[in-house]
Amino acid sequence: MTRVTQAIVGNPLREPSVVARRYVAYSLVFLLVLGMSYHLLVVETDWARMGSFSDIVDNTSSLLPNLSFVPKIIVPLMETALIAFWGTLLAVILSVPIAYISATTTTPSMLLAFPVGKAIIVGSRSTHEIIFALIFVAALGLGPLPGILALACRSIGFMSKTTAEAIENIDRRPVEAIVSTGAGAVSRFLFGVVPQVLPIFLGNAIFQFDINIRRAAILGMVGAGGIGLHFSEQMKVYNYSNAGACVLAVVTLVVVGEVISNRLRSKLIAG
Amino acid sequence: MTDGIQALYRSHQAGQRTKQFIKFGVVLGLLVFGFWTVRLLEIPMERLLGMFGRLGTMLSERVFPPDLVYASQWTILASMVETIEMSLLGAFYGTVITIPLAWMAAWNVTPNRSVLYPMARAIIVFCRSLPSLILGMLLVSIFVFGPFAGVLALTIGSIGFAGKLMAEQVEAIDMGPVEAIRATGAGQLEVFFYGILPQVKPAWIGIIIYNWDARLRGSTILGFVGAGGIGIHLREQISLLEYHTTMGIIVLIIGLVIISEAASHVLRERLR
Numbered sequence: 001m002t003r004v005t006q007a008i009v010g011n012p013l014r015e016p017s018v019v020a021r022r023y024v025a026y027s028l029v030f031l032l033v034l035g036m037s038y039h040l041l042v043v044e045t046d047w048a049r050m051g052s053f054s055d056i057v058d059n060t061s062s063l064l065p066n067l068s069f070v071p072k073i074i075v076p077l078m079e080t081a082l083i084a085f086w087g088t089l090l091a092v093i094l095s096v097p098i099a100y101i102s103a104t105t106t107t108p109s110m111l112l113a114f115p116v117g118k119a120i121i122v123g124s125r126s127t128h129e130i131i132f133a134l135i136f137v138a139a140l141g142l143g144p145l146p147g148i149l150a151l152a153c154r155s156i157g158f159m160s161k162t163t164a165e166a167i168e169n170i171d172r173r174p175v176e177a178i179v180s181t182g183a184g185a186v187s188r189f190l191f192g193v194v195p196q197v198l199p200i201f202l203g204n205a206i207f208q209f210d211i212n213i214r215r216a217a218i219l220g221m222v223g224a225g226g227i228g229l230h231f232s233e234q235m236k237v238y239n240y241s242n243a244g245a246c247v248l249a250v251v252t253l254v255v256v257g258e259v260i261s262n263r264l265r266s267k268l269i270a271g
Numbered sequence: 272m273t274d275g276i277q278a279l280y281r282s283h284q285a286g287q288r289t290k291q292f293i294k295f296g297v298v299l300g301l302l303v304f305g306f307w308t309v310r311l312l313e314i315p316m317e318r319l320l321g322m323f324g325r326l327g328t329m330l331s332e333r334v335f336p337p338d339l340v341y342a343s344q345w346t347i348l349a350s351m352v353e354t355i356e357m358s359l360l361g362a363f364y365g366t367v368i369t370i371p372l373a374w375m376a377a378w379n380v381t382p383n384r385s386v387l388y389p390m391a392r393a394i395i396v397f398c399r400s401l402p403s404l405i406l407g408m409l410l411v412s413i414f415v416f417g418p419f420a421g422v423l424a425l426t427i428g429s430i431g432f433a434g435k436l437m438a439e440q441v442e443a444i445d446m447g448p449v450e451a452i453r454a455t456g457a458g459q460l461e462v463f464f465y466g467i468l469p470q471v472k473p474a475w476i477g478i479i480i481y482n483w484d485a486r487l488r489g490s491t492i493l494g495f496v497g498a499g500g501i502g503i504h505l506r507e508q509i510s511l512l513e514y515h516t517t518m519g520i521i522v523l524i525i526g527l528v529i530i531s532e533a534a535s536h537v538l539r540e541r542l543r
Contacts, residue, residue, distance in 0.1 A: 033363055036356045044353070044499070045419040059413045082308050089301075126528035128492045130404070131521055134509060139326045144312040145319060218404040221495075225312070228405075235408055247405060254400040 059240075065248040066241035073230055077249050080226035081257070083144050083219065084212040087151025092205045094152065095159035102160060103167035106189065117160065124157030129215045133224040144225030151215055155208050162204045163197060170196040203265050210261040217250045333514040342519030347504055351523060354500035357421045358490040362483040364422070365429020370475075372434050374463055377441035380449060382459045395438070398431030403489045407498040418499030425486050425493070433482040440474040441467060476542050484535045491524045 050056070101107050102117025132153045136146030175192035183191070220228025231246040309316065341347070375381050375391035401409075403424055410420035449466035457465070494502025501520060508517040 033360065036360050040353065040356055040360060040418040040422060040499070045417050046415050050415045050419075056413060063409065063413070079312060082312060086305075086308060122529065123525070126488070126525045126532070127521070128488065128524075130492050130495060131505075131524075135326075135329075139329055140318055140322055141315075143314065145314045214400075214402045218402045221404065231405060232408070235412065240412065243409075247401070247409065250402065250405060251397075251400045254402075255396065258396075258399070 062240040063244040063247070064241060065244035067245065069242040069245040070249065073227055073246055073249050076220070076227040076230050077253055079144055080216045080220075080228075080250075081213065081253060083147045083151060083224075083226050084209060084216040084257075087148045087216065088155060088205065088209040088212050090148065090152035091155035091159050091208065092201075095156050095163060098156060098160040099163035099167060100189065103164040105168055105170075105172075106193065108185075117164075121157045121161050121164075124153055124155075125161070126157075127154070129154040129219065130222055133219050133222050137223050142223040142225075147216060147219040147224035147226060150219060150224060151212050154215065155212060159201075159204060159208060163201055166197045166200040167193055199268060203268055206261045206264050206268070210257055213254055213257040217253070329514075334518045336515070337518035337522045338513075338515040339519050339522065341516040342523045347501070347520065347523070350494070350501045350504055351527065353418060354490050354494075354502075355487070355527070357418055357425060357493070357500050358483060358487040360422050361425020361490065362429055362479070362486045365426040365486075366433060366479050366482070368426065369430050369433045369437060372430065373437035373441055374467065376434065376438040379442055379444070379446060380462070380467055391434075391438075395431060395434035398427045399435060400431070401427070403428050404492065404496055407493045408496040411497045416497045421490065421493045421498035421500055424498055425490055428489060429482055429486060432485060433478055436478045437471070437475055440471045440478070444470045473542075477539055480535045480538050480542075484531055487531045488528055491527070 098117050098120055101113035102121060104110070104114070107114045107117070129150050132150035133146060136149045140146045140149070170193060174196070175188060178188050178192045216226050216228075217231075218228045220226040220230065221232045223229065227246055227250060231243055231250070234240075234243040234246060308314075372391045372394060375383075375387040376395055378384070378388065381388040381391075406427060407420060407424040410423050414420050414423070444467060448470065449462055452462050452466040490500050492502050492505075494500040494504070495506050497503065501524065505517065505520050505524075508520065
């Protein structure tokens with residue numbers, strides 16, 4: 001009996017209407033991709049100017065790094081790493097109060113402080129670092145300082161958001177135990193919340209530093225210090241092999257930063 | 272008995288003292304490092320103190336109110352659509368390339384540990400290590416000004432971003448079903464489709480949507496180096512020192528990003 005019904009009904013996933021709907025969905029996605037590809041890659045792209053395949057190979061090979069340029073970019077490279085470090089540190093410090101007011105369990109006021117915290121998080125996360133850098137360069141002039149501030153503004157959102165989520169997900173019992181001793185809000189936060197959140201917070205800070213190295217590398221394009229300035233200068237004077245050296249330096253810095261941050265984070269998780 | 276307790280207390284105190292000493296050392300080291308940085312980078316501290324006044328006047332006089340009449344022009348809106356298209360296409364092509372790469376870059380199920388695994392890992396690391404704007408600039412110089420370079424840059428960015436996350440998900444799967452399917456004599460592709468894919472599908476869908484969200488943020492700025500999208504107007508208005516219209520475009524971008532975040536949140540909830 002069951003076998004017969006199974007044979008008739010079959011796998012519910014194979015029901016004709018379900019299959020038909022799935023094929024319609026796939027073909028719609030396919031048509032959408034096709035249409036967008038046609039618009040962007042055929043209509044909007046100037047294929048005549050792209051040149052032949054050998055032109056493209058020529059252009060690519062002109063980017064091969066000129067290693068004699070490397071000594072000149074070591075200081076800007078260090079500057080980039082320092083911008084990333086101080087921007088991250090500033091964001092880490094500033095994110096603590098913002099996380100405190102934008103976590104539903106610790107916020108002093110749901111009506112006043114909470115929306116302010118959320119607005120800072122959304123604004124920081126949805127604005128590109130280049131835009132922050134432009135604002136700070138206009139206010140402060142050229143140099144690494146606007147770069148540090150731009151990175152800090154950009155990173156506050158991520159740090160506060162993840163920290164606020166961690167605060168909301170903590171074990172409430174230690175906090176209640178501390179409340180029952182008659183402790184005030186400050187010691188409740190310091191001894192009940194901070195020890196539970198700290199490992200997550202430090203892990204995220206290291207992760208953010210890793211991302212910020214990448215971000216710091218491009219800030220120089222708008223005059224906010226670091227290697228990006230040298231890269232865009234060399235591109236503007238069509239000195240592609242020197243630009244290639246800058247790219248090589250950036251890639252090395254990013255890979256080294258990633259290896260270090262992976263080591264640190266696995267150490268943090270282990271002990 | 273009391274001696275033992277006192278000894279314990281003393282050693283505890285000594286431990287506390289060393290801990291405090293280490294903390295003090297770390298803070299001191301950071302301060303010294305900070306002063307050294309200020310010297311090396313030649314940071315003008317007096318400008319930092321005068322910054323808030325200047326930021327205030329700049330924001331109140333030159334930036335606000337954002338010029339939304341300019342930002343709702345047809346050309347600007349068409350560029351916004353182009354930006355969205357670029358992000359969708361870059362994320363789509365990136366995902367299509369990433370799926371096999373993530374499979375090859377997962378140590379536990381990779382089809383070939385001596386050749387394909389290191390190759391896939393190297394591709395992912397390389398794609399991750401190039402910041403998107405530098406990549407966009409390079410691709411514009413190699414190919415041509417326009418959205419082609421932008422889509423390519425976003426595709427490469429997607430491979431680096433999604434590749435690592437997706438490979439991590441594959442490495443965390445339960446090997447039981449994979450071994451069961453292997454035991455039936457199935458080939459590598461069948462193992463992938465029936466043993467691996469069903470296990471990682473929910474996580475992968477989440478990563479793919481998250482990746483699109485990240486690409487959308489990236490695509491708003493790629494036009495800065497001529498790689499298509501709204502960024503070209505941003506650059507134009509900034510170089511004309513038209514801060515009101517610039518702010519209008521920025522408001523448009525922030526609105527788009529907030530909408531995309533809400534959309535990806537809804538999509539993730541529905542597909543779960």
